[in-house]
Amino acid sequence: MPIDEYSHYFSNGDVKIHYHLYGQGPALVLVHGHPDNEMTFSMQIEEFSKDHTLILPTLRGYPPSDVPLDPEAYDGNVMASDLVALLDHLKIEKAVFAGGDVGGITVQKLAFLHPERLSGLVIFNTPILGTMMHLIHHDPEQQELSKYSLKYIKHNPGDAYDVDFVCRTITDPEYRAEIKEYLQNSPEGGMFYFFRKNFPAPPYGQNIDTSGMRYKMPCVVIWGMQEPYFSDKMLDGFYKWFDQSVRVVVLPQAGHWPWREDARKVNYELRSWLTALESGQL
Template identity: 30%
Template sequence: MSDLHRIPLATGVSLDVATAGDPAAPALFFLHGFPESHRTWRHQLPEFARSHFCVAPDQRGFARSDKPGGIDAYTPDRPVADLVALADHFGIDRFTLVGHDWGGAIAWMAALQHPDRIERLIILNAPHPQIFQRTLLDDPAQRAASQYIRAFRNPDLEKHIDAIGLAAFFDTSFAKHVDRALLAPEKAAYLDEWGQPGALTAMLNWYRASAIVVPAPDEQVERPAFVDAPFPPIAMPTLVIWGIRDGALLPCQLNGLEAVVPDLTVERIDAGHFVPWEAPEAVNAAMRAWLTARP
């Protein structure tokens, strides 16, 4: 079982952080995405606590962690800084980083910016930033699948949610994209987390603060220079686990990944976007096999 601690960080925010396992064991940090919390990893923490010290924060803006005001508080460099500060809090110099969805986006950035701290990288259904931006420009199917980001950036979305109620928003958005049988026992926990003061706006601000350009389906936009320029390679061994039935992040996100991730292992799993809890046995087996081969 994991324990939840309130931890004040040098970045000025306090986060709820789940920990499990022996603090003297090798460290595994887990970063969840939208619209979740450390509970994303409910099937991974008990498994990997047998061999690792597992650390899984509720990231800034989510659940009961601090929710600083303003969109600028959620630019990707802020949660990257939270991650480093969290490792510093535990006195952990080097660790393996695991990220899903937005947590995976932060993990990609942290790996690029802090290769001295991150010795191995595990990504679950989170696109590499260059490939994601390129496919949003060049792949009509991915552009169409990502239009929800434009909706999340709409400043009036919270008014709409207030009008229909959180439960209706849950049923008409999130619940439509996952196995309802898996989701039903968790619904009350999601509504509790989303219902915390300021949580919805803070969670959506992750999308609003992102520099990724998401054009409308037929829109012509200026091409960001980084899309076609040489991109820094990921320095550490990397495992990418992909639920291939993800309707929001299509399998095109795996195309060309080896060019920017020299030491790459890809594991495709028959699951949707929320692969950590949609297919936990397959995810745990893939992680365990790869970690064993990469001591």
């Protein structure tokens, strides 16, 4: 069937947001990052729509969702509220949320603000936020790895930017070409405003209060070890942020997009964890 048959919209305030909806069963929400869109999770649709209500939202700032040109519209708390509005729209009390990159930050914000709406949390190659706040301010390696973000933070809507640079770590040439075309046909301002509002920037050396950055639901961290943006130190002492069970899966040959770069293993590991979660074993 044409993919448009799965395409829907909801609103959070005056912002209209797009999503795809598949299957029936417990709700599983997969949230994309930058520079992706919701179809980055195309390799998960068949597997998880068999027995889940699978929901793929397109974040604000990423067409066909609305692109408000106001930096405040991309505050992490505001973007987390979009996910609450999505659940309310679908009359779903709680769901498992999974996210990578920008989506990974957004689902973590949701977990901190509205833990009652999450039955579980999946973090794909995204900074564990409490650890990241320490590393970015005090670790020279992470500061070096994060230099790419400074261009994004300074970007204003309409400024020229290098699409090849933005897409450089997408390892699949065919998919990289698809995303380049998507970016070339999309306004970029909202995408970069997210970095301005949520990504730490110099002056570094600050001590950030991370006491609220705890996870109160069962979690799994799925991490491609060929990660180009975040230090391996992100996994050091990871357990201290988690109040319930946390499973960590490392994939030695995958990078920033493990759900695409090693989809078979990711689907297996995610299925294993979901089965344990939904049977009450976690």
